[in-house]
Amino acid sequence: MTSPQSRPSIAPPVFKGTPEESAAEWLTCYEHVASLNCWDSDTKVKFLYLALDGDAKKWYTTQLLTGAPSSWSDWAAKLKACFSSRHAAEIAYLRLQNRVQLPTESPEQYFYDVMQLCARVDPKMPEEDRLRHLLRGLQPATMEKMIISNPTTCADFLQILQRLSQATLMGLASWLLPTPVSNTYLPTGAWNSNIHATPNSATTEPVPAPGQPHLLPACTAASYRQQQRLEGEQDFKAIAASLESLSGRLKAIEEEIFRNRVPWPPRTTRADDGRPRCHYCSRNGHISRQCRQRWRDEDREQRNVRDEQAPNLGNGNGRA
Template identity: 25%
Template sequence: MELVPFYNGDPETLSDWLRDTGAFFAKECVSDAHQVFAIRFLLTQQALDIYNAHEDLIHNFNDLRKLLLHAAGKAPLRTLASLDSISNLTLSMAQPTANSTHLDPNLTTTTSLPTTSITFTQSADDLTQNEYRKSIITQFREDKSLKFSGEHKQDVIKWLEKLELKFQIAEISDVKKFDYLTELLEKGALNWFIERKSSLNRSWPDFVEQFKTVYDSPNRSQLAFQKLQYYHQSADQDIRSFCSVMRKLCKEYDPDMSKKMRLDFLLRSVNPTYRPEILKLKPTDAAEFEQIALDVENTFLTLNAYETYTPSTMTTYTSLPPSGYNYPATQQSPASNYDYYRRQNNFRSTQRPSSNTTSHQFTSSPKHHQGSPQSSKYNPSQSPRQHNLFAYTPATPET
C-alpha cells in the first residue's frame, strides 16, 4: 500500500490516482473483496466523505471509480446506466441549443433556459440486499466459524454447506465466490488453494469437487452406513427432525440411493408406535412417508391430549370435597351416642383380666327399663369414659 498515493478528492489529480491505483491492484492480483477493504485506507478529506456516503453500495474498485468520476463531473452520461454504487443521483444540465440559434454571450437577456433533472433511484429491496451482502462479507473476515484450515476435526461438507447458504443469501455469483476464498481459508487449506488457483480457472464447481476429494474423510460413507443401521427416532424427536437427519445420512452414504432403500431405512428407524399405522397407508417414497408420518404423529398427539385431560375433568364429579368443607351433622340422638360408647367400653372391659374371681350379682334399677324421658338424655359427666367400670353399686330392692 506504500506504493499507492492517497487521494483527497481533488478533481485535477483524480485521473492519475485512478490509473496508479488500478495498475497496483492489477499487478498484485488484488481480489474485489480485498479491494473493498483497501479502498477506505487510500482516501482522505473530501474523497473519504464521498466514500462513506456510499460505502454500503461499493463492492470493488470499479464502483469507486465510477462514483468519483461522476462526483468530479468527468464521467460520460452513457455510463450512468451501469453505475451500481449510487442510490440517488441527481444531475442538472442546461438545455442544448443549435448553433443557428446560439446567442452572443455578451448580450443581456431576461429569459432563462429550463434545466433538465435526471434522477436515478434504487429500490428499497436493492438497498436491503446490499446491506445483507455487506454484512456477510464482514462475516467472512471476522467470523472464525467460517474459517477452514483443513484440520481433522473440521467437517468439509458442513463447512461448504454453511458457506453456500451465505453466498445464496448475499446473491454472490460463482465467479465472485472465488475472490473470497483467500479470506475464508487458512493454514494448509489456504496453501493448497494458492498452489492450484490458476488451474481451477475460477470455476467454483471444480473447486468444490477437488476440495472434497482432498479434505473429506475417506470413511464417511462407511460411517454413515453404520449410523443408518443403528439410528432410531428418539421419544422426544418429532417426525420432521427425524426425516431431516435420515436424509443427511442417506446422502452421505449414497447420494444416488434408490427410493426403495431410503423408504426401508425410514420404516426401520421410525418410532415403533407409528410404524403399524404408517404401513397401513403404504407409502411409496421418502416424501410420501414423511407426509403420512406427520399425519400419524398428529393423530397420536391428539389422542394423548384427550387421555391426559379427560380424567381430570371427570374427577370434578367424583372427588371428595376439600378439607375445609363443612359436612352436614348426622342426625343422631344423644341416647344413641351413649349406647355407642357404652358398647365400645364394654368391649374393652371384656378384654381385661378380672381383678378377682368373685363375681358380684346385681340387678339394675327398673327405672332403666321404663324408657323415661331422662334416659335418652346424654350427660357428659356420666360418660362411661369417666367412670370405673368395675366399681358397681348394687341396686337397693324396692320396698
C-alpha cells in the first residue's frame, strides 16, 4: 500500500454542513479524491479536517474533545448521521417544485441542478417525471419551443435546450442594436475650416436620427452581450449581499431589543393610584385580611354552621 502523503495532490471538496449540502454526496466525492490520491484509512482521517468548514469543522473539533472515532468508517458514519436530515427528501422536493430557470444561468447549470434535485428526491425517478420537472421550470418562450420539439429523454432535453440558447445568442448577435452613430462621415480638415453656417442657411449639418439602428459585427455583439450578462450578475450579487447584510443587522437589533427589555409585572396587588387592592372583594384601599366583606361572610358561615348543629345537640346522645 502506498505510504501516506505529506499533502494532497488533489484537494478534497469542502463540506460546510449547510442544509443545502448532502453529506452522502460529499462523502462519495471525498472517497473518489482519496482513491485518486492513493490514501489509506488513516490518511483519510488526517485530511478530513482540511475538507471541513463552518458547522462541520465545529462538529469535528467537538468530536476530538468528547472522544473521536478510531477508524475512517466510524468517522464517515458519524458525519453522515449528524448532517443527514430525515426530511432531506422532502426539502429537496420543495426546492425542486420551486426551481425555475434564471435569466443569468446557462442551460447546463439549470439542467444539472434539476437533475441533482431529482436524484435527491428519488434516485430511481422515472424519465418522464424528470422531464416534467425540467420542463416546468423553463421560461415561457423556451417552454413553448421545447414542447414543440417534444424531447423523450433528458439527454435530448439538454441538447435541445443548448441549441435554443445558442440560437438566441446568434439572433442577438445579428440583431440591430440601437447605438449612437459617430459623425466620422462629416467633412473634416483644414479645407472646410472657413465654412461658416448662418442661421438662415438652407444647408445644415447632417445629424443622425436619435436611436438610429447600427449593425454590429457578430463577434462584437457577442462580447457586448457577455459583458452585459456579467455586469447584471455582479449587480445581482451586490444587491443580494446588501440585503443579507441588512437582514443580519436587523436581526441583531431585534435580538438586542428583546434581550434588554425588562418586562413589567402586572399590577394586580395595587391600583393605578398606588392603593392596595383586596383579593377578596377586588376593592381598593385595603387588603384581604382587613376586608369587612370577608369578615361578614365568614361570620355568616359560622352562624349557619352553628344553626345546623344546634338541633342535633338534644339530650346529649344525638337525639332530639
